[in-house]
Amino acid sequence: MNRRITLxxxxxxxxxxxxxxxxxxxxxxxxxLDAENPVTITVWHYYxxxxxxxxxxxxxxxxxxxxxxxxxxxxxxxxxxxxxxxDAVLNAVHKNVGxxxxxNIFSAYxxxxxxIDKLGYVVDIxxxxxxxxxxxxxxxxxxxxxxxxDGEIKIFPVAKATEVFALNKTDxxxxxxxxxxxxxxxxxxxxITEVAEKYYKWTDSLTxxxxxxxxxxxxxxxxxxxxxxxxxxxxxxxxTSKDGKTILxxxxxxxxxxxxxxxxxxxxxxxxxxxxYRSDDVKTGEIIAYVGSTASVTYFPREVIVNDEVSYPIEVxxxxxxxxxxxxxxxxxxxxxxxxxxxxxxxTYASIEFLxxxxxxxRNLHFAINAGYLPVTYxxxxxxxxxxxxxxxxxxxxxxxxxxxxxxxxxxxxxxxxKVFEKANDARKILEYSMSDKAKxxxxxxxxxxxxxxxxxxxxxxxxxxxxxENWYFELKSELEECVDNE
Numbered sequence: 001m002n003r004r005i006t007l008x009x010x011x012x013x014x015x016x017x018x019x020x021x022x023x024x025x026x027x028x029x030x031x032x033l034d035a036e037n038p039v040t041i042t043v044w045h046y047y048x049x050x051x052x053x054x055x056x057x058x059x060x061x062x063x064x065x066x067x068x069x070x071x072x073x074x075x076x077x078x079x080x081x082x083x084x085x086x087d088a089v090l091n092a093v094h095k096n097v098g099x100x101x102x103x104n105i106f107s108a109y110x111x112x113x114x115x116i117d118k119l120g121y122v123v124d125i126x127x128x129x130x131x132x133x134x135x136x137x138x139x140x141x142x143x144x145x146x147x148x149x150d151g152e153i154k155i156f157p158v159a160k161a162t163e164v165f166a167l168n169k170t171d172x173x174x175x176x177x178x179x180x181x182x183x184x185x186x187x188x189x190x191x192i193t194e195v196a197e198k199y200y201k202w203t204d205s206l207t208x209x210x211x212x213x214x215x216x217x218x219x220x221x222x223x224x225x226x227x228x229x230x231x232x233x234x235x236x237x238x239x240t241s242k243d244g245k246t247i248l249x250x251x252x253x254x255x256x257x258x259x260x261x262x263x264x265x266x267x268x269x270x271x272x273x274x275x276x277y278r279s280d281d282v283k284t285g286e287i288i289a290y291v292g293s294t295a296s297v298t299y300f301p302r303e304v305i306v307n308d309e310v311s312y313p314i315e316v317x318x319x320x321x322x323x324x325x326x327x328x329x330x331x332x333x334x335x336x337x338x339x340x341x342x343x344x345x346x347x348t349y350a351s352i353e354f355l356x357x358x359x360x361x362x363r364n365l366h367f368a369i370n371a372g373y374l375p376v377t378y379x380x381x382x383x384x385x386x387x388x389x390x391x392x393x394x395x396x397x398x399x400x401x402x403x404x405x406x407x408x409x410x411x412x413x414x415x416x417x418x419k420v421f422e423k424a425n426d427a428r429k430i431l432e433y434s435m436s437d438k439a440k441x442x443x444x445x446x447x448x449x450x451x452x453x454x455x456x457x458x459x460x461x462x463x464x465x466x467x468x469x470e471n472w473y474f475e476l477k478s479e480l481e482e483c484v485d486n487e
Contacts, residue, residue, distance in 0.1 A: 025151055032346035036144050038071040039350050041152040045078055045372070046085045046336070052078050054370035058358060065160045066357050077103075082336070086112050104351045106342055108335045110144055110420040114457035115157050117147070123326035123340040124152035128352045136377045139361070140415025145286040147420055155337035156355045159364070159373035161293040162331050162409045163225060163321040164402065166279075168288035168299050170314040173290075175199055183317075188325045189230075190465050192218055192289075193261045196270035199288075212450050216272035219281055220262070224431040225332045232416050233327030239427070239484070244482040246421040250477050257324065259469050261436070266439035267463050268456065273436065282314075291321050292333060294406040298372035298399070316398055318405040330442050335373060364387050370398065374406050377432065383407050424482040428480045436473055 032040065044461035051464045059074050067073060080087040087104050095114060102121065116122055125145075126134060134142065137157055145155025165186060169465060175181060177201055196217035204214030231238045234254045240247050248271035265271045272312055275281045278290035283301035295319070305311040340351045358364065364375040365386060375381055386407055390400045418424060442463045449459035462468070 007362075013086070032349050033071040035071040037058075037068075037070060038073050039344075039346050040073045040075060041347055041350050041354065042101075043074060043076040043338075044085055044088065044103040044106040045076060045257045046080070046082050046107055047078055051371040054367050058363070058367055062354060062357055065191060067354070070350075070353060070363050074119075074354055074463060075147050076277070080109075082109070089116060093119055102341050102343075104347050105338050105340055105355070108155065108339045110147075110155065110417075111425040113145070113337075113339045114147060114420045115422075117154050118343075118358060121341045122154045123342055123348055123351075124154065125156050125340060125352065126153040128349065129356075133356070136379065138376060138378060138381065138410065138415065140417075141337075141376050144333065144420075145337055146257045146415055155339055156359075157337045157376040158355065158359055159371060160247075160333055160335040160376055161295040161373055162333055162406055162415065163222075163229075163291050163293055164405050164409065165289065165316045165319040165321050166282075166290050167295045167319065168282055168304070168314045169317040170312075171285075171288045171304070172211075175202060178202060183319070185320055186289075187320045187322055190325050192322050193265050193270070196265050197268070200268070200270045205308075212269075212456050214269060216281075217288040218265075218271050218431055219273045219278040219287045219297060220271075221290060221437045222432065223262070224428045225334070226257060226262065227435075228418055228433045229330055229332045229416065230254070230324060230327075232322045232330040233252070235328065237418075238431075239424075241419060241421070248327050248477075248480050248484050250473075250480060253472060255473050256469060259472070261324075263435055263439045263442075263469075263472075264460075264464055267443045267460050269443070269446075271439075272443075273440065288344050294374060294402060295335065297402060300398070316401075320405060320409050329413045330416045331409050331413035333410075333417055360364065361385075369403065374403075374410060381407050381410055383411070421484070427480055427483040430476070430483070433478070434476050435472070461479050 020293075022120075043059070045052075045055060056076065059076050063073055070120055079088055085107060088100070089103070089108070089112070092102045108116070110198070110293045113122060113261055133152070141157035142153060145153050145157065147154060148268060167183075167186070172183075176183075179198060181195060181198060185195045199217035200214035202214075204212065207213055231249075231251070231254055234251075234257065236249055236251050236254055238249055240249060261272065272281065272286055274286055275284065277296060277299070278287065278292055279296065279299045279301060281287045282290065283303070283305060285304040285306055300316045301314070302356075303311050303313045323329070338355055340348060359376055361375075364377060365380045366389070367373070368375045368380070369390060378483075380386070383404065386403055387400070390403060418428075446456075446459045446463065450456060
């Protein structure tokens with residue numbers, strides 16, 4: 001009997017020891033750090049302008065406070081853009097001539113993180129954080145960084161974005177007063193299409209002596225998001241995974257709905273895209289509304305510049321990104337996160353400590369506000385807390401409105417992006433340009449016909465029939481299948 005009790009006692013003690021050991025491992029190894037002999041870690045990122053300024057200020061604050069106390073020094077280096085940063089990381093990993101050492105942390109989208117992970121250079125951050133710590137971060141943001149057989153977490157979210165609808169309220173008010181149109185229609189994608197037609201016809205009517213010179217109402221910054229989220233709202237995932245293989249689920253019925261609410265209004269002149277970004281088209285007066293990321297719409301112009309002699313100030317209004325009528329509550333989540341590379345154990349631990357510090361509630365919201373992003377934890381996405389923080393920061397009313405709409409989107413939707421796979425970036429490029437390039441080319445042909453005296457309805461007839469859609473659809477399907485066939 002005593003022997004059994006002794007064995008049971010020993011077993012319990014061993015179990016407790018293993019649990020404690022596991023907990024210590026999750027919490028990190030603070031004994032690795034020494035304030036008298038600080039460890040230096042490097043961060044590579046692609047922030048520029050106000051974003052870089054905000055990030056550099058945060059790094060300086062860390063080095064002067066928690067970093068100083070714990071023995072961590074963070075050095076950061078900005079690259080010109082995402083592609084420049086990706087090239088620099090790959091050069092470092094492959095030890096190419098002239099390349100710098102592999103950084104401890106670098107900014108990356110999922111496709112780059114996936115590629116570097118396949119080379120064996122990426123740390124699973126879940127090994128260094130407790131479940132309670134991980135649960136503080138918004139599920140959709142953490143989900144994007146999970147890949148590998150066991151669902152390891154390879155991307156640490158630090159600042160994210162979603163999409164919103166941005167409107168030139170000044171010109172909208174003129175249209176609304178003249179036609180009685182209200183902003184209720186702006187909540188659905190179908191409503192946007194209907195309003196765009198009305199706006200084109202109204203602006204066309206302002207010049208009765210010139211026919212078919214109506215103005216476009218709307219544009220989109222990212223057609224890939226339109227596909228990915230449109231499919232999800234309508235009950236389908238474009239790409240799923242089974243037995244380690246990526247499967248394409250290109251539903252023709254859903255594709256037709258996307259076609260009818262982008263390609264068709266585009267060739268009719270109700271939508272357009274001429275500048276590099278749709279904010280450029282707002283600035284020149286070619287459209288008065290668009291869907292873009294919360295990070296990009298901070299560049300919404302303050303005035304419309306018609307020409308060298310004519311310009312006028314405008315006011316902006318923000319709304320949630322419109323959804324398909326009756327669609328499910330899905331919204332896009334995007335933005336790079338931070339990837340930690342394999343290095344010395346104390347460097348990995350120091351990297352985790354810095355990123356946890358960076359994403360603490362007040363601090364992460366401060367960075368997000370100044371950089372035009374959204375914070376990544378549930379606590380920091382509290383709308384009341386954010387409103388008070390913005391008021392205290394002296395930020396503009398425009399930024400307050402943008403943050404409010406962005407947070408409502410995050411808190412009232414399931415955030416979604418496609419799971420990464422080998423050719424996910426290639427697939428995204430196809431989605432980005434397949435419909436948009438065709439719409440732009442066919443609109444040019446329609447305009448040529450109109451200039452030759454053909455009516456708008458007649459000019460678009462051959463492009464708006466089902467045969468044109470089907471030709472495009474099967475070409476798109478073929479191109480996307482090439483991205484998944486070799487998985």
